[in-house]
Amino acid sequence: MEVIIxxxxxxxxxxxxxxxxxxxxxxxxxxxxxxxxxxPLPLYESLIQNYTDGSLDFSQVTSFNLDEYVGxxxxxxxxxxxxxxxNFFNHINIKPENTFIPYGKAKNIPDHCxxxxxxxxxxxxxxxxxxxxxxxGHIGFNEPTSxxxxxxxxxxxxRQTIEDNARFFDGKIDDVPKHVITMGIGTIMxxxxxxxxxxxxxxxxxxxxxxxxxxxxxxxxxILQTHEQAxxxxxxxxxxxxxxxxxYKWVYNNRPAWQRGPEDLCxxx
Ligand code: F6R
Numbered sequence: 001m002e003v004i005i006x007x008x009x010x011x012x013x014x015x016x017x018x019x020x021x022x023x024x025x026x027x028x029x030x031x032x033x034x035x036x037x038x039x040p041l042p043l044y045e046s047l048i049q050n051y052t053d054g055s056l057d058f059s060q061v062t063s064f065n066l067d068e069y070v071g072x073x074x075x076x077x078x079x080x081x082x083x084x085x086x087n088f089f090n091h092i093n094i095k096p097e098n099t100f101i102p103y104g105k106a107k108n109i110p111d112h113c114x115x116x117x118x119x120x121x122x123x124x125x126x127x128x129x130x131x132x133x134x135x136x137g138h139i140g141f142n143e144p145t146s147x148x149x150x151x152x153x154x155x156x157x158x159r160q161t162i163e164d165n166a167r168f169f170d171g172k173i174d175d176v177p178k179h180v181i182t183m184g185i186g187t188i189m190x191x192x193x194x195x196x197x198x199x200x201x202x203x204x205x206x207x208x209x210x211x212x213x214x215x216x217x218x219x220x221x222x223i224l225q226t227h228e229q230a231x232x233x234x235x236x237x238x239x240x241x242x243x244x245x246x247x248y249k250w251v252y253n254n255r256p257a258w259q260r261g262p263e264d265l266c267x268x269x
Contacts, residue, residue: 001224002231002265003211003248005239009199012233013042016130016197019231021050022262023128029060031120033129033188034088035140036065036080039197040130044088051092058094062123064116065101066131066140066188070154070179072104078168078175079104102152102181113152113181120187127267129191133198136160137206137219141182144218150184185223192267194230196221198238207234208241229268 006012020043024030034040050056065080074081081101089099100119106112120126131139136158142150143158157165162176169175188194198207210221211232224230239245258264 001211001227002252003242004231004233004252005236005242005245005249006233007236009235010042012197012199012235013046015233016043016195017046017050019195019262019265020047020128020130021056023266024056024058024061026263026266027127028057029062030127031123031125032061032063033126033183033191034063034065034084035130035132036067036083036087037132039132039199041087043130043197048088048091056092058092061094062098063094063100064120064123064126064183065099066129067180067182068102068104069177070104070109070181071177074101074103074105083168104177104181106181109154109181113154116152116181116183117187126191127193129188129194131188131194131196131221133196133203133206133210133221134161135164135202135206137209137221139185139196139221139224140188141180142185142188142220144220146185146217146220148217148220148223149186151187152181152183155180155182185220189223189227192229192269193265194224194227195265196224196230196232198232198234200235201237201240203234203238204241207232207238208243212243231265 006015068080072079102116103112136144141155156178162173165176166173209219213219213222215222215225
C-alpha cells in the first residue's frame with residue numbers, strides 16, 4: 001500500500017490526474033475502472049482540460065463504472081450513467097460504446113451482474129481502478145460486512161450512505177434508492193492497480209481504519225492492505241487520524257529517484 005499525503009484535495013487530485021495521464025498516454029487502449037461521487041470531480045476536470053488542449057486522447061480507452069442505483073434509468077439526473085456523461089464522457093472523445101455502467105433497470109439483475117463480470121474479463125481486466133471511500137469505509141457500494149470475495153451483485157445501502165447521498169437527490173432522503181448494483185470487492189481486487197482518493201475531515205476515520213485498522217469486512221476498504229498495487233491519496237484532513245502520518249510522508253519524500261515519476265505508479269502487471 002502506498003500512502004500519499006498531500007496538503008489539499010486539489011493537490012491530491014492533481015497527483016491522481018498525473019498518474020492517469022501518464023498511464024493513458026503509455027497505454028492508449030487502457031481499461032479504466034471509474035467512480036462517481038464528489039471525490040473524483042477535480043480529477044475528471046483535469047483530464048477534460050488535457051483532452052481539450054489536445055494532449056490526451058480517449059478514443060481507444062474503455063471504462064467500467066463501479067456501480068449504479070437499482071430502478072433508476074440512465075436518463076435520470078441522479079443516475080450514475082447521467083453523472084458520468086455530464087461530468088466526464090460528454091467532454092472527451094471516449095466512444096460511448098466503450099463505456100460500461102451497470103444498468104439500474106435490468107430486468108434480471110443477477111444475469112446482468114454476471115454479464116458485467118464476463119465483459120470485464122473479456123476486455124482483459126481493469127488496469128487502473130479509481131475509488132472514493134464512504135464515511136463507513138465502503139468501496140464501490142460494498143457496505144460494511146460485504147464479503148471480501150464478492151462479485152458484481154445487488155446490495156442494500158446503509159442508512160448512513162443513504163443520508164450521505166441524499167445531496168444528489170435534492171436532499172430528499174426518501175428518494176435515494178435503497179438498492180444498488182456494485183462491482184464486488186473480489187472484482188475490484190482483480191484490478192491491476194487501485195487508486196483510492198479520500199479528501200476531507202469526514203473521511204478521516206474511514207481512512208485511518210482502511211490503512212491502519214485490522215483487515216475486516218466491517219471496513220471493506222481495508223482489503224486494499226492485501227492488494228499488490230494500491231495507492232491511497234489523501235489530503236491532510238483525511239490523514240488527520242493516521243498514527244503513522246509522519247512515516248508515510250517520510251517514505252514518500254525519500255523515494256529513490258527511480259520511484260519518483262508517475263511511471264512507477266502505472267499498473268505493473
Ligand atoms: C461511487 C462509489 C462510492 C463513492 C463513495 C464516496 O461510484 O462507488 O463508493 O466513491 O461513496 O463518495 P463521495 O466521493 O461523494 O464522498
